[in-house]
Amino acid sequence: MRSTPAQAGGGRNRAALVEKAHQSIIRGSRSFAFASSLFDRPTREKAWLLYAWCRRCDDIADDQDHGGELGRQSGAHSGAKDRVKGIRILTNRALEGMPTADIGFDALGMLARECPITQDMTDDVIRGFAMDADEWRPRTEGDMMRYCYHVAGAVGVMMAHVMGVDSRDSDTFDRACDLGLAFQLANIARDVVEDDAAGRCYLPVEWLVEMDLSPGQHCKPANRFELASLMPRMIALMDHHADAARIGAARLHFRQRWAVLSAARIYTAIGHKVLRRGQKAWHNRVVVGPLAKLGHVIAAFFEALANSPPVLDEMPRWTRAELRPVKGW
Numbered sequence: 001m002r003s004t005p006a007q008a009g010g011g012r013n014r015a016a017l018v019e020k021a022h023q024s025i026i027r028g029s030r031s032f033a034f035a036s037s038l039f040d041r042p043t044r045e046k047a048w049l050l051y052a053w054c055r056r057c058d059d060i061a062d063d064q065d066h067g068g069e070l071g072r073q074s075g076a077h078s079g080a081k082d083r084v085k086g087i088r089i090l091t092n093r094a095l096e097g098m099p100t101a102d103i104g105f106d107a108l109g110m111l112a113r114e115c116p117i118t119q120d121m122t123d124d125v126i127r128g129f130a131m132d133a134d135e136w137r138p139r140t141e142g143d144m145m146r147y148c149y150h151v152a153g154a155v156g157v158m159m160a161h162v163m164g165v166d167s168r169d170s171d172t173f174d175r176a177c178d179l180g181l182a183f184q185l186a187n188i189a190r191d192v193v194e195d196d197a198a199g200r201c202y203l204p205v206e207w208l209v210e211m212d213l214s215p216g217q218h219c220k221p222a223n224r225f226e227l228a229s230l231m232p233r234m235i236a237l238m239d240h241h242a243d244a245a246r247i248g249a250a251r252l253h254f255r256q257r258w259a260v261l262s263a264a265r266i267y268t269a270i271g272h273k274v275l276r277r278g279q280k281a282w283h284n285r286v287v288v289g290p291l292a293k294l295g296h297v298i299a300a301f302f303e304a305l306a307n308s309p310p311v312l313d314e315m316p317r318w319t320r321a322e323l324r325p326v327k328g329w
Contacts, residue, residue: 175248
């Protein structure tokens with residue numbers, strides 16, 4: 001019996017994989033698709049390949065299609081833990097150059113032949129899905145930030161590799177992680193009510209207790225004022241990590257810097273919109289419209305051109321080194 005030879009992308013045609021990955025990002029995230037178009041072509045294509053894997057993992061873990069309606073997430077028969085096992089198996093197979101019969105994982109296999117993407121990096125991301133499968137809840141701010149690291153900060157680190165950051169440049173990887181953390185904090189602020197409907201809560205229990213709220217009750221209409229009172233703290237944390245990320249962005253090539261700063265502006269705008277709306281923030285899903293996105297891209301162009309990142313009195317409290325070690329999962 002002949003063994004299957006290891007091949008980039010499981011033997012798929014690269015151009016076809018890139019096109020499928022492009023379709024995935026357009027369908028799954030208009031914001032990321034918009035920002036990624038600013039990259040030079042080699043970086044853009046690799047960013048799409050990375051996104052295709054992230055999107056596919058997320059869809060499998062949540063039993064959904066391109067971020068659509070969530071499948072069953074809790075209970076002994078939800079299948080959530082088995083889905084995470086499947087993600088690990090397919091991811092490791094892709095990294096070994098074996099075919100997976102899945103576009104998202106074959107995209108990762110192709111990317112791993114072009115960038116120093118390792119199993120340690122993918123494992124960090126998969127741990128975030130495992131935390132959800134275990135119906136994990138954060139008790140402290142540090143717990144919340146550790147979750148943010150696994151589902152987004154670790155992806156930021158992988159994206160830095162995609163952009164060709166020197167593997168020895170630990171500080172720039174830290175700043176890439178900061179950007180992912182900022183993105184996820186914006187997501188948590190925007191989606192807190194949707195998450196509650198799915199039986200999830202990513203706000204720290206300690207924060208809720210301070211407002212005399214409890215998980216499962218914090219999103220009730222009568223409690224929206226108290227819930228909104230937590231958002232200044234959340235968005236300040238988001239902004240601090242986003243500002244730290246700008247320091248790392250200053251070290252990138254111009255088009256990479258422009259794309260990163262555009263994404264930072266668009267995503268933090270989501271958080272700021274949640275903050276401005278107060279207790280009405282969750283009546284409708286917060287979005288940044290096409291014209292507003294264009295405005296952020298134009299502003300990011302001049303920010304990238306000036307290349308004068310903020311000077312911070314102190315760096316964020318939560319660092320990659322502190323968040324990465326995690327037991328279990």
